[in-house]
Amino acid sequence: MNIENQVRAFKWISILEGISFLVLLLIAMPLKYIWQSPEMVQIVGMAHGILFVVYILGALLLYKSLDWTFKTLMIVCVSSVLPLGPFYVEKKYL
Structure with missing residues (x-):
């Protein structure tokens, strides 16, 4: 898989993980x-766990692929x- 596809897949995972976390906190837990x-x-907890x-x-x-520093990782x-961390990562680092 080339780097563009890896980044695109991670963006989707990041968005889905963030949404699942918000649904868990704001809907399922109440x-x-x-x-x-x-x-x-x-x-939702199982889906969020897998996505995490x-x-x-x-x-x-x-x-490895994007040559991030350990700090970035x-x-x-x-x-x-x-709660909104994956959305921040998706905008700032990808």
């Missing part, structure tokens, strides 16, 4: 803890646990 309906947390792992693996691949990885 449903579970306010309205005692935990079903959505299981579904793929995001971190993608960041590691791009670390750490910013990209830490951004994955911040």
Whole structure:
């Protein structure tokens, strides 16, 4: 896979991971803890978990391909646990 395709795929993963995190925090968690309906947390939580792992693996691949510094890699990885972090990464580093 060439570098342009890697970056394009990571952009999509970054956006999807960010959206899944926001849905988990803003919709699924309130449903579970306010309205005692935990079903959505299981579904969205699993999707977010898979996207998170793929995001971190993608960041590691791009670390080599884009010749990022270790600091940039750490910013990209830490951004994955911040609610709007993946959107920041997608705009600033890709």
